[in-house]
Amino acid sequence: MCFASSSDDLRFTVPLTWQTARFTIDLAARPRVMGIVNATPDSFSDGGHHAAASQARAQCDRLLAEGADILDIGGESTRPGSQPPPLEIELERVLPVIRHAVTLGVPVSVDTSRPEVMAAALDAGADIVNDVRALQQSGALAAIAAHPSAGVCLMHMQGEPATMQQAPQYEDVVAELAVFLAERLKQATDAGIAAERIVLDPGYGFGKSLEHNLTLFRQQAQLLALGRPLLVGWSRKGTLGQLTGRPVDQRMPASVGAALAAVAHGARIVRVHDVAATVDALKVWNAAGLGAVA
Numbered sequence: 001m002c003f004a005s006s007s008d009d010l011r012f013t014v015p016l017t018w019q020t021a022r023f024t025i026d027l028a029a030r031p032r033v034m035g036i037v038n039a040t041p042d043s044f045s046d047g048g049h050h051a052a053a054s055q056a057r058a059q060c061d062r063l064l065a066e067g068a069d070i071l072d073i074g075g076e077s078t079r080p081g082s083q084p085p086p087l088e089i090e091l092e093r094v095l096p097v098i099r100h101a102v103t104l105g106v107p108v109s110v111d112t113s114r115p116e117v118m119a120a121a122l123d124a125g126a127d128i129v130n131d132v133r134a135l136q137q138s139g140a141l142a143a144i145a146a147h148p149s150a151g152v153c154l155m156h157m158q159g160e161p162a163t164m165q166q167a168p169q170y171e172d173v174v175a176e177l178a179v180f181l182a183e184r185l186k187q188a189t190d191a192g193i194a195a196e197r198i199v200l201d202p203g204y205g206f207g208k209s210l211e212h213n214l215t216l217f218r219q220q221a222q223l224l225a226l227g228r229p230l231l232v233g234w235s236r237k238g239t240l241g242q243l244t245g246r247p248v249d250q251r252m253p254a255s256v257g258a259a260l261a262a263v264a265h266g267a268r269i270v271r272v273h274d275v276a277a278t279v280d281a282l283k284v285w286n287a288a289g290l291g292a293v294a
């Protein structure tokens with residue numbers, strides 16, 4: 001893949017809206033914060049904290065009060081070594097939370113790879129599907145295409161969560177990732193999902209070593225050549241633990257730093273656990289004149 005423009009130029013050429021079912025999200029004025037609601041017993045940083053539907057619903061309310069622009073609700077942990085839960089369990093975890101979240105007045109995303117969960121969540125009023133497997137499961141493209149304006153995040157992952165961190169390998173991580181995301185973007189648009197509905201995600205920590213993650217991070221803005229906004233998730237991830245020596249419950253400052261750096265490298269949506277801290281940091285970022293891309 002050839003990148004003609006400099007990364008700085010690209011920040012000003014990528015479309016800066018994201019079409020989702022009920023909302024057209026403006027990404028020009030300031031970067032947006034996607035708050036994570038893991039309705040799971042086993043997520044790597046907050047597993048079990050919001051596993052009961054009542055806890056997950058309360059977490060939606062809390063993140064919204066803290067300033068989240070989007071709520072991302074997931075019922076499968078994709079931490080290294082994990083296995084997907086049975087379909088019925090995933091549905092039971094996410095649907096009651098989505099039904100609550102869609103009453104709160106912000107875009108609601110479902111973090112899933114299963115077409116059945118995508119369809120049920122969109123039918124329940126969700127606006128976005130966030131798929132770490134980039135709509136590769138059979139029926140996933142059709143499930144999104146069937147909802148004429150639902151948004152979608154296509155993320156890169158090498159392998160599957162169960163084994164992805166055992167020996168990730170790339171000759172050129174940035175180029176390979178760009179080829180993958182371009183191909184998934186084409187598959188999606190060929191299936192009838194308009195490009196305006198799609199954002200892309202490099203998938204930090206998903207089948208990538210420390211070195212892969214950092215190479216990608218430094219060159220992340222090159223992915224803007226694909227012509228779609230970038231969403232990134234650095235929050236509390238293992239690479240931040242490797243950089244700081246901190247356990248997962250002490251990675252908030254590193255996560256906020258990573259979110260700002262990701263925005264500096266062209267991301268317009270950051271997926272985070274620590275919404276209040278990230279929102280505060282971005283307020284300062286925006287006040288310093290760094291937030292708007294016009």
Ligand code: HH2
Binds near residue numbers: 130153203232271
């Ligand atoms: N990371 C995780 C899950 N979903 N989606 C996108 N688009 N980008 C990411 O980087 C991403 C994601 C993993 O984080 P978390 O949800 O906190 O953990 P777990 O998968 O263990 O529930």
